[in-house]
Amino acid sequence: MPTTAPAQDSRSRSASGRRRSSSRRDDDAPVIPILARKVREVEAKAQRGKLGPTNRVKFQVIAFLVREERARVKADTEITDATRSELLKRLDGVATILAKTAARDTSLIQLLEVDQATSPVARRMRRDWLLESGAELAPDELIITDTAPTPAQVVPAALAERQVVPPTVEARQMANPFLAPDLSRPAPTGGVRRRLDGWELMGPLYKAFETGAGGGAASMDLPPVPEFDRLSPKGLEVMPHQSRFLEAVRQGHRSFLLADEPGLGKTAESVLAASVADAYPLLAVVPNVVKMNWAREVARWTPQRRATVIHGDGETMDAFADVFIVNYEILDRHLSWLSSIGLKGMVVDEAHFIKNLTSLRSQNVLALAGRIREQVRDPLMLALTGTPLINDVEDFDAIWRFLGWTNGEKPGPELMEKLDESGLTPADKAFYPAAREAVISMGIVRRLKTDVAADLPDKLIADLPVELDDEFGRSIRQAERELGERLASRYRRIVEARGTARQGQATLHLPGELDDDIVRLVAQNELDESKAQGTGSENVFTMVRRIGQAKAHLAADYAVQLQRSVGKVVFFAKHIDVMDAAEAHFRASGLRSVSLRGDQTSTARQEAIDAFNNDPEVGVAVCSLTAAGVGVNMQAASNVVLAELSWTAAEQTQAIDRVHRIGQAEPVTAWRIIAAHTIDTKIAELIDSKQGLAQRALDGIAVDPESSDSVQLSALMHLTRRALGEV
Incomplete structure (x- = not known):
């Protein structure tokens, strides 16, 4: 311009x-x-x-x-x-x-x-x-024309010196120094103008999902279950919902956002999809905590294929394997050789990990995905996540880019063609349900447990209020009152300043009525300051941590009583000191436990999981909410104790679904330990109300659009209103 x-x-x-x-x-x-x-x-x-x-x-x-x-x-x-x-x-x-x-x-x-x-x-x-x-x-x-796209640089200059080439990779490259060209790739079709080329479309596409336009679950039409199961290895059986997904792969579909609820077997589906599509070599980019589990699943469902797990600089990896498994944290040093080895497919597990486009994690994944699409026509591209939307509908952005559906500024050619065929523009109200359906047909697959696993037992979340009646508990309530008063004081100062500036002007609010915009502003400022301060001063994060510490002994004691009456229990906490206190209480009670934490090696982690599931002497698994909330199967238990509350509904769901998943034979109960008469009670209420984003965007359920606010922000707004006497 x-x-x-x-x-x-x-x-x-x-x-x-x-x-x-x-x-x-x-x-x-x-x-x-x-x-x-x-x-x-x-x-x-x-x-x-x-x-x-x-x-x-x-x-x-x-x-x-x-x-x-x-x-x-x-x-x-x-x-x-x-x-x-x-x-x-x-x-x-x-x-x-x-x-x-x-x-x-x-x-x-x-x-x-x-x-x-x-x-x-x-x-x-x-x-x-x-x-x-x-x-x-x-x-x-x-008339506005697009600029020609520049090829993505897989290895940015800042990462060039960090690149490694494992010894076995050199051997593989020497054994096959030339990659066979993909002669099936079509010639570029640049220059073709479409009716919607002049429209800004990304905003309307997000809006179509944000409003749940059209209703109904966000899942593409899948083929019926085939008459014969030709995929399951001996002793295993593919479930009907998995079989329908694999039939879509067999019929030629190659890019999917597999957004099934946690616990419905997305890893197995991905492994088998690679076999159906012959998408080898395949790269799986996964959280560090599930690398070993991915290798197990490859061996379990496709025993004829070899998987290799990449650790560190890759000295021990097998470059002649069919499936390469790497975690997000070390992907940056392996970009160079991975981009040149001829990958024909890529899986991103827990794909919501790449939602922040400014992070190196996201940039590395997207650059590598772009290179694969440059080299191969219709590669198998799978984004796996049961919780694709955490805070906002634009969390879709990075996932859609990874799949090649959009480039962030506009839809890709295939999606643009689908939108064009509707005959509508964003000026038409009917465009939004049509646009939502067009994106869904690109490969969104979303199934709920209630729909595809009718025999899966029920799941119940039960709240157990506890009284913090000691000196520690009283100090927490006092700190909470002081925080509320600080927020209320800021609110009053802003109102007074605005009142002075607007003397003689009409007001939109009655005397005594709170201005929601100012409440939100005050709460957001406090939240921003709290994040910047970390644990160095009294704020909402340190307060919630103190509540967790105060509940630790009570939650652990309840888990002991629960284990003695119902058997194995999974105990979730957010902070290490709460986990330490719980484990000490279990030892003092003569109860054997295992621990799943973020600082464990993959081998130690898998040993702990196996001990919990197979050793009858192990009664409790003490798990980190953030480190053990994904990629863990713990069906040996049917009871979960949530000693601390998460800040997101998705994190809580992921934790509970470590137990409530395929293979579970008993009804599952999650016991939330809640500190009565503290902000803990409001946080629990907010978590339950914040399920709305995914329900609206993916499941077609009408919910309050304000439920996409973060729990932290909503909790601080609640404290402000309470201190001002509104609630």
């Missing part, structure tokens, strides 16, 4: 024509109300910590149009000085919100540069807003 004087003159003439041809909503500056609405949308997202790629582009375009409109208003000789002053004041209001938002997220500051809103997506967004305002644009502003 050039910024030369002629271009400015052209825009001024266009804007002048825009003013004369606009509707009566705002004769002098019809674009200002649009900018005011859009900047509030961006501000609301930023306050919730959810400023994804679409809203960052929106931020750019608002800033650009504010500058453009300010220059036009100053130069317009047809308006009075009073009108000019009023318009500039309104533009300053929009700019002030931009500045406050940038102060909250400093990475936005660079987007305020004059030449930042030059991408095709930004230019399309600018054009659409101007047309909405009634503008008459020149032809060169109406």
Whole structure:
């Protein structure tokens, strides 16, 4: 988007024509109300910590149009000085919100540069807003073409020195120095224009899922169960829902977001899918804690194939294996040889791990996936996660990029063709359910336990309130009251300052009525400060940790009584000191336990799991919520004790589903130990209400859209309201 004087003159003439041809909503500056609405949308997202790629582009375009409109208003000789002053004041209001938002997220500051809103997506967004305002644009502003994509660099310069080549990889490359070209790859079809090429589509695609447009579960149509099971090795049996997925692979589908609920056998499905698609060599990028389990599953379901687990620099790996298993943390040093070995498939387990596009973890996975698609036509690309949406619908972004469905700025060719075939545009209400279905048909597979495993026992979450009636408990409640008062004091100061600034102006709130925007602002500021402070001062995180410490002995004692009456128990805690206290209590009670923590080796971890599942003398498994919440099968127990609460509904679900999964024969009960009369009670309530995002986006269930707020933010808002006397 050039910024030369002629271009400015052209825009001024266009804007002048825009003013004369606009509707009566705002004769002098019809674009200002649009900018005011859009900047509030961006501000609301930023306050919730959810400023994804679409809203960052929106931020750019608002800033650009504010500058453009300010220059036009100053130069317009047809308006009075009073009108000019009023318009500039309104533009300053929009700019002030931009500045406050940038102060909250400093990475936005660079987007305020004059030449930042030059991408095709930004230019399309600018054009659409101007047309909405009634503008008459020149032809060169109406037609916007995409820039040619640049090939992805798999190994960035910063990682070049870290690259390793394991000895066996050199042997494999010498044995087969040339990769056979993929002659089946079609010629590029660049230059083909589609009806929707001029539209900004990523925002509408996210909105289609955020609103649950169209309803129904987000799962593509799958073939029926085949008459014969030709895949299961001797002694094993593929379940019907797994068989239907594998039939889709057999029929040629190659990219999937496999979002089945935890416990429905996604690892086995992936291993068998590679066999059906002959997608070898296959790379599985997985959390460190499940590497050994992946190797076991390959040996179990495809015994004719060899898997190798990559540790460290890969000195002990087998480069002639069919399946390479690597964890996210060490992938960066193996990018070079993995990108040149001729991979024909890639699986990303717990794919929500890559949702942060600024992280090296995400960038490494996406770069490698891009190289595989450059080398192979229709590679097998699988993203596995039972919880693809954690905080916001834009958590889909990285997963869709990995699968090749979008590039972050626009849909890929196949998805664009599906959207084009609908005959609709984002201006049509019917576009949103059609768009949702188009994305789903690209390969989203989502099955619930209640739908595909009718014989799976019930799952119950039972809350056990406990009284913290000692001095420690009283100090926690006092700290909670002090935090609430600090939040309330900040709220009052903001209200007073705004009241002084707005004297004589109408107010939108009645006396005594709380301003939700200010409550949210106060809570978000406290949350940001708490994250920056860590454990160095009293804040919501240290308070919740102290509550966990206070509950540790009570939760462990309940687990002892439970084990003696029902058998094996899985005990989950979030903090190491709570786990230590629980294990000490189990030893003192004569109860043998095993421990699953983040600092264990894969071998020690698997030994602990095997001991719990197979040794009748082991009564309790003490597990970290963050380290043992994925990739662990513990069906030997049917009772779970949650000594500490998680900050996300997804983390709690993942933990419980270590027990409630295929192979479980007994009804499962999760016992949540909750500290009565503390913020713990509210957190438990919030976790239950925050299930809504996945239910709305993936399962087609109508829920409160506000339930996508983080638990931390909602808990602090609750404390603020309570201190102000509203609750």
